[in-house]
Amino acid sequence: GAVVSQHPSWVICKSGTSVKIECRSLDFQATTMFWYRQFPKQSLMLMATSNEGSKATYEQGVEKDKFLINHASLTLSTLTVTSAHPEDSSFYICSAREGGQGHNEQFFGPGTRLTVL
């Protein structure tokens, strides 16, 4: 099956620093990538959708200047949490979908646990 990787798997940083998380589709070309956030004991919330080569579309309530998303190639998307604060501590999960008709399945990365001190 299709594999999506994330790096790093966990990160601890000081308040005010920026953190970049990478998401890669390893064996397919991901026309669309998604970023989700999951707080402890809660569900996954869609943050944004990005199509390769274009700007990401953010869900309501997600600050685009705080969560910078770049989808520069068909196999790589990055999420940068800028000026991170403790309330940004969460589990960030990316997902990728192949383009074209009939490609309905989203493949998920293993997640990145961010802890902001």
Add this chain to the structure above:
Amino acid sequence: SQQGEEDPQALSIQEGENATMNCSYKTSINNLQWYRQNSGRGLVHLILIRSNEREKHSGRLRVTLDTSKKSSSLLITASRAADTASYFCATDALSSSNSGYALNFGKGTSLLVTP
């Protein structure tokens, strides 16, 4: 984003019993999927049921979909302690930002299977 409701929120059963989880959603969907997540870990895809399907089986899993009621159920038969996890339904539907189709997750059911 439209988020489904799942019930129960938590379920505790003994090994060998069946576990049933329900999911309701609000908008039209392309398909509905069920995922499992062990504590603090990534998602494991269990099963996908398309909007024109009513029932699907995979091993000990049985999923039903009723698009008229906008609801789905996941049945795990002959449960095992290793089935202990959180289970989420996710609907493939237009995102609230209208950026295209995306999976929107329900709140999840926490299943505990005791030996």
